[in-house]
Amino acid sequence: MVNTAVTLCGIRLDNPIIPASGTFGYGYEFAQLYDINMLGTFSFKGTTRQPRFGNPTPRIAEYAGGLLNAVGLQNPGADAVIAEELPRLRQVFRKPVMANVSGFSVEEYAETCALLAAQEQVGWVEVNISCPNVHGGGAAFGADPKAAAEVTRAVRAVTDKPLILKLSPTAADIAAVARACQDAGADGVSLINTLPGMRIDLKRRAPLLANGTGGMSGPAMLPLAVRMVYQVYQAVEIPIVGMGGVSRAEDVLELMLAGATAVGVGAANLVEPYACRNIIETLPDVMLRYGIHDLNDIIGGAHHG
Amino acid sequence: MKQTTFTIVQNTPLAEGIYRLHLQGDTTAITAPGQFVNLKLEGFYLRRPISVCDWADGELTLLYKVLGRGTEAMTRLPAGTRLDVLTGLGNGYDMTLSGDRPLLVGGGVGIPPLYGLAKRLRAQGKAVQAVLGFNSAADLFLLEDFRALRIEPVVTTADGSAGLRGLVTDGMAAAGPYSYLYTCGPEAMLRAVWQHCGTSGQFSFEERMGCGFGACMGCSCRTKYGTKRICKDGPVLQKEEILW
Numbered sequence: 001m002v003n004t005a006v007t008l009c010g011i012r013l014d015n016p017i018i019p020a021s022g023t024f025g026y027g028y029e030f031a032q033l034y035d036i037n038m039l040g041t042f043s044f045k046g047t048t049r050q051p052r053f054g055n056p057t058p059r060i061a062e063y064a065g066g067l068l069n070a071v072g073l074q075n076p077g078a079d080a081v082i083a084e085e086l087p088r089l090r091q092v093f094r095k096p097v098m099a100n101v102s103g104f105s106v107e108e109y110a111e112t113c114a115l116l117a118a119q120e121q122v123g124w125v126e127v128n129i130s131c132p133n134v135h136g137g138g139a140a141f142g143a144d145p146k147a148a149a150e151v152t153r154a155v156r157a158v159t160d161k162p163l164i165l166k167l168s169p170t171a172a173d174i175a176a177v178a179r180a181c182q183d184a185g186a187d188g189v190s191l192i193n194t195l196p197g198m199r200i201d202l203k204r205r206a207p208l209l210a211n212g213t214g215g216m217s218g219p220a221m222l223p224l225a226v227r228m229v230y231q232v233y234q235a236v237e238i239p240i241v242g243m244g245g246v247s248r249a250e251d252v253l254e255l256m257l258a259g260a261t262a263v264g265v266g267a268a269n270l271v272e273p274y275a276c277r278n279i280i281e282t283l284p285d286v287m288l289r290y291g292i293h294d295l296n297d298i299i300g301g302a303h304h305g
Numbered sequence: 306m307k308q309t310t311f312t313i314v315q316n317t318p319l320a321e322g323i324y325r326l327h328l329q330g331d332t333t334a335i336t337a338p339g340q341f342v343n344l345k346l347e348g349f350y351l352r353r354p355i356s357v358c359d360w361a362d363g364e365l366t367l368l369y370k371v372l373g374r375g376t377e378a379m380t381r382l383p384a385g386t387r388l389d390v391l392t393g394l395g396n397g398y399d400m401t402l403s404g405d406r407p408l409l410v411g412g413g414v415g416i417p418p419l420y421g422l423a424k425r426l427r428a429q430g431k432a433v434q435a436v437l438g439f440n441s442a443a444d445l446f447l448l449e450d451f452r453a454l455r456i457e458p459v460v461t462t463a464d465g466s467a468g469l470r471g472l473v474t475d476g477m478a479a480a481g482p483y484s485y486l487y488t489c490g491p492e493a494m495l496r497a498v499w500q501h502c503g504t505s506g507q508f509s510f511e512e513r514m515g516c517g518f519g520a521c522m523g524c525s526c527r528t529k530y531g532t533k534r535i536c537k538d539g540p541v542l543q544k545e546e547i548l549w
Binding site: 022023024025029032033045053054057058059060061062063064065066067069071074123218219267269270271273274 | 306308333345349350351352391512513514516518519520521522523524525526527534537
Protein backbone atom coordinates (compact mmCIF):
# COMPACT_ATOMS: atom_id res chain seq x y z
CA MET A 1 0.00 0.00 0.00
CA VAL A 2 1.11 3.50 -0.78
CA ASN A 3 -0.16 6.89 0.38
CA THR A 4 -1.02 9.36 -2.37
CA ALA A 5 -2.91 11.82 -0.16
CA VAL A 6 -1.40 15.26 0.35
CA THR A 7 -2.63 18.42 2.06
CA LEU A 8 -2.94 21.59 0.03
CA CYS A 9 -3.37 24.72 2.15
CA GLY A 10 -5.12 22.77 4.90
CA ILE A 11 -7.43 20.76 2.64
CA ARG A 12 -6.78 17.08 2.04
CA LEU A 13 -6.43 15.82 -1.52
CA ASP A 14 -6.81 12.06 -2.10
CA ASN A 15 -4.03 12.46 -4.63
CA PRO A 16 -2.06 15.44 -5.91
CA ILE A 17 -3.63 15.47 -9.40
CA ILE A 18 -5.38 18.71 -10.36
CA PRO A 19 -6.56 19.28 -13.95
CA ALA A 20 -5.36 22.78 -14.79
CA SER A 21 -7.63 25.71 -15.46
CA GLY A 22 -8.68 26.12 -19.08
CA THR A 23 -8.28 22.45 -19.96
CA PHE A 24 -11.19 21.06 -17.96
CA GLY A 25 -14.03 23.56 -18.47
CA TYR A 26 -16.31 23.52 -15.44
CA GLY A 27 -15.87 19.77 -15.16
CA TYR A 28 -19.03 18.70 -16.93
CA GLU A 29 -17.55 17.37 -20.20
CA PHE A 30 -15.09 15.15 -18.34
CA ALA A 31 -17.71 13.98 -15.84
CA GLN A 32 -19.46 12.38 -18.83
CA LEU A 33 -16.27 10.41 -19.51
CA TYR A 34 -15.21 9.24 -16.05
CA ASP A 35 -15.93 9.77 -12.36
CA ILE A 36 -14.11 13.03 -11.72
CA ASN A 37 -14.34 12.44 -7.96
CA MET A 38 -11.17 10.38 -8.40
CA LEU A 39 -9.23 13.64 -8.91
CA GLY A 40 -7.50 15.49 -6.10
CA THR A 41 -9.61 18.41 -7.26
CA PHE A 42 -9.66 20.51 -10.44
CA SER A 43 -9.22 24.17 -11.25
CA PHE A 44 -12.16 25.45 -13.24
CA LYS A 45 -12.08 27.69 -16.32
CA GLY A 46 -10.58 31.12 -15.67
CA THR A 47 -13.50 33.30 -14.60
CA THR A 48 -13.83 37.06 -14.80
CA ARG A 49 -16.42 39.41 -13.30
CA GLN A 50 -18.18 39.94 -16.66
CA PRO A 51 -18.78 37.38 -19.44
CA ARG A 52 -16.04 37.27 -22.10
CA PHE A 53 -16.13 35.85 -25.62
CA GLY A 54 -12.35 35.81 -25.77
CA ASN A 55 -10.18 36.15 -28.85
CA PRO A 56 -11.14 35.59 -32.50
CA THR A 57 -10.31 32.20 -34.05
CA PRO A 58 -8.03 30.51 -34.92
CA ARG A 59 -7.16 30.20 -31.25
CA ILE A 60 -5.20 26.95 -31.46
CA ALA A 61 -1.91 26.03 -33.11
CA GLU A 62 0.47 23.12 -32.75
CA TYR A 63 4.20 22.64 -32.38
CA ALA A 64 6.39 19.56 -31.99
CA GLY A 65 6.25 19.65 -28.19
CA GLY A 66 2.64 20.63 -27.59
CA LEU A 67 0.18 23.34 -28.53
CA LEU A 68 -0.34 27.08 -28.41
CA ASN A 69 -3.63 28.58 -27.34
CA ALA A 70 -4.99 32.10 -27.46
CA VAL A 71 -8.48 31.49 -26.11
CA GLY A 72 -8.38 34.79 -24.24
CA LEU A 73 -10.32 33.91 -21.08
CA GLN A 74 -13.62 33.01 -22.69
CA ASN A 75 -16.03 32.47 -19.79
CA PRO A 76 -19.66 33.17 -18.88
CA GLY A 77 -18.77 35.58 -16.05
CA ALA A 78 -18.85 35.07 -12.28
CA ASP A 79 -22.63 35.46 -11.89
CA ALA A 80 -23.40 32.76 -14.47
CA VAL A 81 -20.74 30.48 -13.00
CA ILE A 82 -22.44 30.76 -9.62
CA ALA A 83 -25.98 30.48 -10.97
CA GLU A 84 -25.45 27.77 -13.59
CA GLU A 85 -22.06 26.06 -13.62
CA LEU A 86 -21.60 25.38 -9.91
CA PRO A 87 -25.09 23.85 -9.40
CA ARG A 88 -24.45 21.64 -12.44
CA LEU A 89 -21.02 20.68 -11.09
CA ARG A 90 -22.55 19.78 -7.72
CA GLN A 91 -24.42 16.95 -9.45
CA VAL A 92 -21.19 15.26 -10.52
CA PHE A 93 -18.43 16.44 -8.15
CA ARG A 94 -18.62 16.28 -4.37
CA LYS A 95 -15.13 17.54 -3.48
CA PRO A 96 -14.07 21.16 -2.95
CA VAL A 97 -13.23 22.72 -6.31
CA MET A 98 -10.52 25.25 -7.11
CA ALA A 99 -11.97 28.50 -8.48
CA ASN A 100 -9.69 30.16 -11.03
CA VAL A 101 -10.09 33.94 -11.19
CA SER A 102 -8.75 36.48 -13.66
CA GLY A 103 -9.12 40.22 -13.89
CA PHE A 104 -8.12 43.44 -15.55
CA SER A 105 -7.80 45.56 -12.42
CA VAL A 106 -7.00 44.95 -8.78
CA GLU A 107 -10.62 45.85 -7.93
CA GLU A 108 -11.98 43.31 -10.39
CA TYR A 109 -9.80 40.54 -8.96
CA ALA A 110 -11.08 41.34 -5.48
CA GLU A 111 -14.71 41.51 -6.52
CA THR A 112 -14.65 38.23 -8.45
CA CYS A 113 -12.68 36.48 -5.70
CA ALA A 114 -15.17 37.62 -3.09
CA LEU A 115 -18.10 36.28 -5.13
CA LEU A 116 -16.54 32.89 -5.87
CA ALA A 117 -14.85 32.34 -2.51
CA ALA A 118 -18.25 32.77 -0.85
CA GLN A 119 -19.51 29.63 -2.62
CA GLU A 120 -19.55 26.57 -0.40
CA GLN A 121 -18.23 24.30 -3.19
CA VAL A 122 -15.10 26.43 -3.61
CA GLY A 123 -12.19 25.14 -1.55
CA TRP A 124 -9.38 27.30 -2.93
CA VAL A 125 -9.21 30.37 -5.12
CA GLU A 126 -6.47 30.28 -7.73
CA VAL A 127 -5.72 33.85 -8.76
CA ASN A 128 -4.41 33.97 -12.31
CA ILE A 129 -1.94 36.83 -12.58
CA SER A 130 -0.28 35.23 -15.58
CA CYS A 131 -2.66 34.88 -18.55
CA PRO A 132 -0.59 35.72 -21.64
CA ASN A 133 -3.59 36.06 -23.98
CA VAL A 134 -5.34 39.20 -22.79
CA HIS A 135 -4.17 42.76 -22.95
CA GLY A 136 -4.12 45.11 -19.98
CA GLY A 137 -4.48 42.36 -17.39
CA GLY A 138 -3.32 38.90 -16.60
CA ALA A 139 0.39 38.58 -17.00
CA ALA A 140 1.01 42.27 -16.37
CA PHE A 141 0.29 41.64 -12.68
CA GLY A 142 2.44 38.54 -12.50
CA ALA A 143 5.52 40.00 -14.15
CA ASP A 144 6.48 42.18 -11.23
CA PRO A 145 6.67 41.39 -7.49
CA LYS A 146 5.09 44.70 -6.48
CA ALA A 147 2.05 44.31 -8.73
CA ALA A 148 1.68 40.66 -7.69
CA ALA A 149 1.74 41.69 -4.03
CA GLU A 150 -0.87 44.36 -4.67
CA VAL A 151 -3.29 41.83 -6.20
CA THR A 152 -2.56 39.37 -3.40
CA ARG A 153 -3.34 41.95 -0.69
CA ALA A 154 -6.58 42.94 -2.41
CA VAL A 155 -7.87 39.36 -2.67
CA ARG A 156 -6.60 38.49 0.80
CA ALA A 157 -8.80 41.26 2.17
CA VAL A 158 -11.99 39.65 0.82
CA THR A 159 -11.66 36.00 1.85
CA ASP A 160 -10.26 33.62 4.44
CA LYS A 161 -10.30 30.72 2.01
CA PRO A 162 -6.93 29.49 0.73
CA LEU A 163 -5.54 31.76 -2.00
CA ILE A 164 -3.15 30.36 -4.58
CA LEU A 165 -1.47 32.85 -6.90
CA LYS A 166 -0.80 31.48 -10.37
CA LEU A 167 2.54 32.70 -11.68
CA SER A 168 3.98 33.34 -15.11
CA PRO A 169 7.19 31.86 -16.52
CA THR A 170 7.81 35.26 -18.14
CA ALA A 171 8.62 36.93 -14.80
CA ALA A 172 12.24 38.06 -14.71
CA ASP A 173 12.58 36.46 -11.27
CA ILE A 174 9.70 34.07 -10.55
CA ALA A 175 11.05 33.29 -7.07
CA ALA A 176 10.87 36.98 -6.18
CA VAL A 177 7.26 37.16 -7.40
CA ALA A 178 6.40 34.04 -5.37
CA ARG A 179 8.01 35.53 -2.25
CA ALA A 180 6.11 38.80 -2.75
CA CYS A 181 2.84 36.84 -2.94
CA GLN A 182 3.71 34.90 0.19
CA ASP A 183 4.59 38.07 2.08
CA ALA A 184 1.31 39.68 0.98
CA GLY A 185 -0.72 36.81 2.40
CA ALA A 186 -0.94 34.11 -0.28
CA ASP A 187 -1.48 30.56 1.01
CA GLY A 188 0.17 28.97 -2.00
CA VAL A 189 1.46 29.55 -5.50
CA SER A 190 0.89 27.62 -8.71
CA LEU A 191 3.29 27.57 -11.63
CA ILE A 192 3.84 27.71 -14.48
CA ASN A 193 1.19 29.28 -16.68
CA THR A 194 1.80 29.03 -20.43
CA LEU A 195 4.74 30.70 -22.14
CA PRO A 196 3.95 33.16 -24.97
CA GLY A 197 4.93 31.87 -28.40
CA MET A 198 4.03 32.32 -32.05
CA ARG A 199 3.66 30.25 -35.21
CA ILE A 200 3.68 31.73 -38.69
CA ASP A 201 1.62 30.30 -41.54
CA LEU A 202 3.99 29.84 -44.49
CA LYS A 203 1.16 30.08 -47.03
CA ARG A 204 -0.35 33.29 -45.70
CA ARG A 205 2.97 34.71 -44.40
CA ALA A 206 1.16 35.82 -41.25
CA PRO A 207 0.82 34.58 -37.67
CA LEU A 208 -1.28 31.44 -37.48
CA LEU A 209 -3.22 32.58 -34.45
CA ALA A 210 -5.67 35.45 -34.88
CA ASN A 211 -4.25 36.91 -31.66
CA GLY A 212 -0.71 36.72 -33.05
CA THR A 213 0.79 35.14 -29.96
CA GLY A 214 -0.47 32.24 -27.87
CA GLY A 215 0.53 30.41 -24.71
CA MET A 216 2.72 27.36 -25.25
CA SER A 217 1.87 24.25 -23.28
CA GLY A 218 2.53 20.53 -23.57
CA PRO A 219 5.46 18.20 -22.83
CA ALA A 220 8.11 20.70 -23.99
CA MET A 221 7.24 22.85 -20.95
CA LEU A 222 8.13 20.20 -18.34
CA PRO A 223 11.83 21.06 -17.85
CA LEU A 224 10.97 24.77 -17.56
CA ALA A 225 8.30 23.97 -14.96
CA VAL A 226 10.63 21.69 -13.00
CA ARG A 227 13.36 24.35 -12.94
CA MET A 228 10.97 27.08 -11.79
CA VAL A 229 9.27 24.96 -9.14
CA TYR A 230 12.73 24.05 -7.87
CA GLN A 231 13.72 27.72 -7.64
CA VAL A 232 10.45 28.84 -6.03
CA TYR A 233 10.65 26.01 -3.46
CA GLN A 234 13.91 27.49 -2.22
CA ALA A 235 12.32 30.93 -1.89
CA VAL A 236 9.00 30.29 -0.14
CA GLU A 237 7.48 28.25 2.70
CA ILE A 238 3.95 28.09 1.25
CA PRO A 239 2.91 25.07 -0.84
CA ILE A 240 3.43 24.97 -4.59
CA VAL A 241 1.09 23.54 -7.21
CA GLY A 242 3.51 22.54 -9.95
CA MET A 243 2.39 22.29 -13.56
CA GLY A 244 3.70 22.44 -17.10
CA GLY A 245 3.83 19.57 -19.58
CA VAL A 246 2.74 16.82 -17.20
CA SER A 247 1.42 13.79 -19.03
CA ARG A 248 2.35 10.77 -16.92
CA ALA A 249 2.89 9.67 -13.34
CA GLU A 250 6.68 10.02 -13.61
CA ASP A 251 6.25 13.72 -14.42
CA VAL A 252 4.18 14.12 -11.24
CA LEU A 253 6.99 12.64 -9.14
CA GLU A 254 9.54 14.87 -10.86
CA LEU A 255 7.63 18.06 -10.04
CA MET A 256 7.05 16.88 -6.46
CA LEU A 257 10.76 16.18 -6.01
CA ALA A 258 11.38 19.71 -7.29
CA GLY A 259 9.09 21.01 -4.55
CA ALA A 260 5.44 20.74 -5.60
CA THR A 261 2.82 19.62 -3.08
CA ALA A 262 0.23 19.08 -5.80
CA VAL A 263 0.51 18.84 -9.58
CA GLY A 264 -1.57 20.38 -12.34
CA VAL A 265 -2.25 18.56 -15.60
CA GLY A 266 -3.15 20.81 -18.53
CA ALA A 267 -2.64 20.20 -22.24
CA ALA A 268 -2.62 16.43 -21.76
CA ASN A 269 -6.36 16.50 -20.99
CA LEU A 270 -7.06 17.92 -24.43
CA VAL A 271 -5.34 15.24 -26.49
CA GLU A 272 -5.90 12.35 -24.09
CA PRO A 273 -9.27 12.89 -22.37
CA TYR A 274 -8.51 10.17 -19.83
CA ALA A 275 -5.01 11.54 -19.03
CA CYS A 276 -5.74 12.37 -15.38
CA ARG A 277 -7.49 9.08 -14.72
CA ASN A 278 -4.56 7.21 -16.29
CA ILE A 279 -2.04 9.15 -14.19
CA ILE A 280 -3.98 8.51 -10.98
CA GLU A 281 -4.36 4.80 -11.76
CA THR A 282 -0.69 4.29 -12.59
CA LEU A 283 0.71 6.49 -9.81
CA PRO A 284 0.92 3.81 -7.05
CA ASP A 285 2.89 1.39 -9.25
CA VAL A 286 5.22 4.10 -10.45
CA MET A 287 5.76 5.24 -6.85
CA LEU A 288 6.74 1.72 -5.82
CA ARG A 289 9.10 1.42 -8.78
CA TYR A 290 11.03 4.34 -7.27
CA GLY A 291 10.72 3.11 -3.69
CA ILE A 292 8.15 5.74 -2.68
CA HIS A 293 5.51 4.70 -0.13
CA ASP A 294 4.20 8.14 0.82
CA LEU A 295 4.17 11.08 -1.56
CA ASN A 296 4.63 13.46 1.35
CA ASP A 297 8.13 12.04 1.78
CA ILE A 298 9.29 13.31 -1.61
CA ILE A 299 8.01 16.91 -1.70
CA GLY A 300 11.16 18.95 -2.35
CA GLY A 301 13.18 15.74 -2.14
CA ALA A 302 15.58 16.78 -4.90
CA HIS A 303 16.96 19.63 -2.78
CA HIS A 304 20.04 18.58 -0.87
CA GLY A 305 21.83 20.65 1.70
CA MET B 306 -17.88 10.29 -27.33
CA LYS B 307 -15.85 7.16 -27.13
CA GLN B 308 -12.10 6.53 -27.23
CA THR B 309 -11.33 3.40 -29.18
CA THR B 310 -8.83 1.77 -31.53
CA PHE B 311 -9.50 1.47 -35.24
CA THR B 312 -7.52 -0.58 -37.73
CA ILE B 313 -6.83 0.68 -41.23
CA VAL B 314 -8.22 -1.60 -43.94
CA GLN B 315 -7.47 0.64 -46.89
CA ASN B 316 -6.01 4.10 -47.44
CA THR B 317 -6.21 5.07 -51.10
CA PRO B 318 -6.20 8.22 -53.23
CA LEU B 319 -9.57 9.18 -54.75
CA ALA B 320 -8.77 12.46 -56.50
CA GLU B 321 -6.11 15.18 -56.45
CA GLY B 322 -5.07 15.37 -52.76
CA ILE B 323 -8.18 13.47 -51.57
CA TYR B 324 -7.88 10.08 -49.86
CA ARG B 325 -10.36 7.50 -48.69
CA LEU B 326 -9.55 5.86 -45.35
CA HIS B 327 -11.47 2.69 -44.62
CA LEU B 328 -11.27 1.62 -40.98
CA GLN B 329 -12.57 -1.18 -38.81
CA GLY B 330 -13.53 -0.70 -35.18
CA ASP B 331 -16.26 0.23 -32.76
CA THR B 332 -18.64 2.76 -34.38
CA THR B 333 -21.36 2.62 -31.72
CA ALA B 334 -20.69 6.20 -30.56
CA ILE B 335 -21.56 7.60 -34.00
CA THR B 336 -25.23 8.55 -33.94
CA ALA B 337 -25.76 11.01 -36.83
CA PRO B 338 -24.29 11.95 -40.19
CA GLY B 339 -22.19 15.09 -39.95
CA GLN B 340 -20.39 14.00 -36.79
CA PHE B 341 -16.60 13.69 -36.79
CA VAL B 342 -13.77 11.68 -35.30
CA ASN B 343 -10.44 12.88 -33.88
CA LEU B 344 -7.40 10.81 -34.87
CA LYS B 345 -4.15 10.52 -32.92
CA LEU B 346 -1.19 10.42 -35.31
CA GLU B 347 2.28 9.29 -34.35
CA GLY B 348 4.57 12.32 -34.10
CA PHE B 349 1.86 14.99 -33.81
CA TYR B 350 0.66 16.47 -30.53
CA LEU B 351 -2.89 17.46 -31.48
CA ARG B 352 -5.38 15.01 -32.90
CA ARG B 353 -6.74 15.49 -36.44
CA PRO B 354 -10.50 16.04 -36.67
CA ILE B 355 -12.01 14.37 -39.77
CA SER B 356 -15.70 14.25 -40.67
CA VAL B 357 -17.42 10.89 -40.94
CA CYS B 358 -18.24 10.08 -44.56
CA ASP B 359 -20.05 6.83 -43.85
CA TRP B 360 -20.28 4.18 -41.19
CA ALA B 361 -21.82 0.80 -40.50
CA ASP B 362 -21.53 -1.72 -37.70
CA GLY B 363 -17.75 -2.04 -37.24
CA GLU B 364 -16.90 -0.08 -40.41
CA LEU B 365 -15.92 3.55 -40.79
CA THR B 366 -15.11 5.54 -43.93
CA LEU B 367 -13.32 8.88 -43.78
CA LEU B 368 -12.36 11.07 -46.73
CA TYR B 369 -9.58 13.53 -46.05
CA LYS B 370 -7.75 16.20 -47.97
CA VAL B 371 -4.00 16.73 -47.69
CA LEU B 372 -3.71 20.22 -46.22
CA GLY B 373 -0.64 20.10 -44.00
CA ARG B 374 1.99 17.86 -42.48
CA GLY B 375 -0.52 15.85 -40.46
CA THR B 376 -2.78 14.87 -43.33
CA GLU B 377 0.34 14.34 -45.48
CA ALA B 378 1.58 11.83 -42.87
CA MET B 379 -1.82 10.14 -42.95
CA THR B 380 -1.35 9.29 -46.64
CA ARG B 381 1.60 7.08 -45.69
CA LEU B 382 -0.28 4.95 -43.13
CA PRO B 383 -0.41 1.35 -44.40
CA ALA B 384 -3.25 -1.14 -44.00
CA GLY B 385 -3.08 -2.78 -40.60
CA THR B 386 -2.09 0.43 -38.78
CA ARG B 387 -3.94 0.85 -35.49
CA LEU B 388 -5.19 4.34 -34.71
CA ASP B 389 -6.29 5.84 -31.37
CA VAL B 390 -9.59 7.55 -32.21
CA LEU B 391 -12.14 9.65 -30.36
CA THR B 392 -15.41 8.89 -32.13
CA GLY B 393 -18.94 10.25 -32.15
CA LEU B 394 -17.89 13.89 -31.78
CA GLY B 395 -20.16 16.83 -32.54
CA ASN B 396 -23.90 17.05 -33.04
CA GLY B 397 -24.28 16.01 -36.69
CA TYR B 398 -27.22 16.73 -38.97
CA ASP B 399 -30.79 16.48 -37.74
CA MET B 400 -32.60 14.38 -40.36
CA THR B 401 -36.06 14.91 -38.85
CA LEU B 402 -36.26 18.39 -40.39
CA SER B 403 -35.50 17.36 -43.98
CA GLY B 404 -39.00 17.34 -45.48
CA ASP B 405 -39.58 15.23 -48.62
CA ARG B 406 -37.16 16.96 -51.03
CA PRO B 407 -34.01 17.99 -49.17
CA LEU B 408 -31.17 19.67 -51.07
CA LEU B 409 -27.58 18.85 -50.13
CA VAL B 410 -24.92 21.39 -51.12
CA GLY B 411 -21.26 20.48 -50.68
CA GLY B 412 -17.98 22.05 -51.64
CA GLY B 413 -14.70 20.11 -51.92
CA VAL B 414 -13.76 18.28 -48.76
CA GLY B 415 -17.12 19.40 -47.29
CA ILE B 416 -18.82 16.80 -49.49
CA PRO B 417 -17.97 13.59 -47.55
CA PRO B 418 -20.34 14.09 -44.58
CA LEU B 419 -23.15 14.87 -47.04
CA TYR B 420 -22.71 11.41 -48.58
CA GLY B 421 -23.48 9.73 -45.24
CA LEU B 422 -26.46 12.03 -44.86
CA ALA B 423 -27.71 11.36 -48.41
CA LYS B 424 -27.51 7.61 -47.87
CA ARG B 425 -29.64 7.79 -44.73
CA LEU B 426 -32.16 10.23 -46.21
CA ARG B 427 -32.53 7.93 -49.24
CA ALA B 428 -33.11 4.99 -46.88
CA GLN B 429 -36.04 7.00 -45.50
CA GLY B 430 -37.37 7.38 -49.05
CA LYS B 431 -36.58 11.09 -49.39
CA ALA B 432 -36.13 12.60 -52.86
CA VAL B 433 -32.61 13.86 -52.25
CA GLN B 434 -30.98 16.38 -54.60
CA ALA B 435 -27.30 17.25 -54.42
CA VAL B 436 -25.15 20.11 -55.70
CA LEU B 437 -21.44 19.34 -55.47
CA GLY B 438 -18.81 21.97 -56.13
CA PHE B 439 -15.17 21.41 -57.10
CA ASN B 440 -12.30 23.48 -58.45
CA SER B 441 -11.80 21.44 -61.61
CA ALA B 442 -12.38 18.05 -63.26
CA ALA B 443 -9.25 16.60 -61.60
CA ASP B 444 -10.84 17.14 -58.16
CA LEU B 445 -14.09 15.20 -58.71
CA PHE B 446 -14.86 12.45 -56.21
CA LEU B 447 -17.82 10.55 -54.75
CA LEU B 448 -20.00 11.18 -57.81
CA GLU B 449 -20.45 7.44 -58.50
CA ASP B 450 -21.28 6.89 -54.84
CA PHE B 451 -24.08 9.46 -55.04
CA ARG B 452 -25.30 7.90 -58.31
CA ALA B 453 -25.40 4.49 -56.60
CA LEU B 454 -27.93 6.07 -54.22
CA ARG B 455 -29.91 7.09 -57.32
CA ILE B 456 -29.03 10.74 -56.86
CA GLU B 457 -27.73 12.52 -59.97
CA PRO B 458 -25.68 15.35 -58.51
CA VAL B 459 -25.48 18.78 -60.13
CA VAL B 460 -21.73 19.27 -60.49
CA THR B 461 -20.10 22.68 -60.62
CA THR B 462 -16.42 23.48 -61.21
CA ALA B 463 -14.79 26.85 -60.80
CA ASP B 464 -12.90 26.46 -64.09
CA GLY B 465 -15.74 24.87 -66.04
CA SER B 466 -13.74 21.71 -66.79
CA ALA B 467 -16.66 19.53 -65.62
CA GLY B 468 -20.35 20.17 -65.06
CA LEU B 469 -21.52 23.75 -64.80
CA ARG B 470 -18.91 26.48 -64.74
CA GLY B 471 -19.29 28.43 -61.53
CA LEU B 472 -20.02 28.03 -57.84
CA VAL B 473 -22.42 25.80 -55.94
CA THR B 474 -24.85 28.71 -55.82
CA ASP B 475 -25.06 28.49 -59.63
CA GLY B 476 -25.77 24.79 -59.18
CA MET B 477 -28.51 25.56 -56.64
CA ALA B 478 -30.27 27.61 -59.32
CA ALA B 479 -30.17 24.56 -61.59
CA ALA B 480 -31.65 22.23 -58.96
CA GLY B 481 -35.38 21.75 -58.53
CA PRO B 482 -37.50 23.07 -55.68
CA TYR B 483 -36.43 21.78 -52.27
CA SER B 484 -37.96 21.38 -48.84
CA TYR B 485 -34.85 21.94 -46.71
CA LEU B 486 -31.12 22.47 -47.14
CA TYR B 487 -28.06 20.74 -45.71
CA THR B 488 -24.59 22.04 -46.50
CA CYS B 489 -20.91 21.69 -45.70
CA GLY B 490 -17.90 23.41 -47.23
CA PRO B 491 -15.54 26.34 -46.90
CA GLU B 492 -16.89 29.31 -44.95
CA ALA B 493 -17.13 31.62 -47.97
CA MET B 494 -19.23 28.97 -49.71
CA LEU B 495 -21.47 28.50 -46.67
CA ARG B 496 -22.08 32.21 -46.55
CA ALA B 497 -23.05 32.36 -50.22
CA VAL B 498 -25.32 29.33 -49.80
CA TRP B 499 -26.90 30.99 -46.75
CA GLN B 500 -27.72 34.04 -48.85
CA HIS B 501 -29.20 31.92 -51.67
CA CYS B 502 -31.07 29.45 -49.49
CA GLY B 503 -34.83 29.84 -49.75
CA THR B 504 -35.73 27.42 -46.95
CA SER B 505 -34.50 26.63 -43.48
CA GLY B 506 -31.37 24.55 -43.30
CA GLN B 507 -28.32 23.26 -41.47
CA PHE B 508 -24.77 24.44 -42.06
CA SER B 509 -21.68 22.48 -41.00
CA PHE B 510 -18.65 24.57 -40.03
CA GLU B 511 -14.96 23.91 -39.76
CA GLU B 512 -12.54 25.45 -37.24
CA ARG B 513 -9.10 24.70 -35.85
CA MET B 514 -9.68 22.65 -32.72
CA GLY B 515 -7.74 21.84 -29.60
CA CYS B 516 -9.59 18.94 -28.04
CA GLY B 517 -12.63 18.25 -30.24
CA PHE B 518 -14.90 17.47 -27.29
CA GLY B 519 -15.79 20.83 -25.76
CA ALA B 520 -13.12 21.30 -23.11
CA CYS B 521 -10.71 23.93 -24.39
CA MET B 522 -12.89 26.66 -25.98
CA GLY B 523 -10.48 26.70 -28.93
CA CYS B 524 -13.20 26.70 -31.60
CA SER B 525 -15.86 29.02 -30.19
CA CYS B 526 -18.11 31.11 -32.39
CA ARG B 527 -20.84 33.63 -31.77
CA THR B 528 -24.41 32.74 -32.71
CA LYS B 529 -27.75 34.46 -32.27
CA TYR B 530 -28.26 32.21 -29.27
CA GLY B 531 -24.93 32.82 -27.57
CA THR B 532 -21.43 31.42 -27.83
CA LYS B 533 -21.18 27.91 -29.22
CA ARG B 534 -18.30 25.46 -29.54
CA ILE B 535 -17.98 24.19 -33.13
CA CYS B 536 -16.70 20.84 -31.84
CA LYS B 537 -19.38 20.15 -29.25
CA ASP B 538 -22.46 22.33 -29.93
CA GLY B 539 -21.70 22.10 -33.69
CA PRO B 540 -20.23 21.53 -36.19
CA VAL B 541 -23.79 21.80 -37.55
CA LEU B 542 -25.59 25.07 -36.86
CA GLN B 543 -29.15 25.99 -37.78
CA LYS B 544 -29.48 28.59 -40.54
CA GLU B 545 -31.44 30.90 -38.27
CA GLU B 546 -28.80 31.12 -35.54
CA ILE B 547 -25.76 31.88 -37.70
CA LEU B 548 -24.06 35.26 -37.38
CA TRP B 549 -21.62 36.03 -40.20
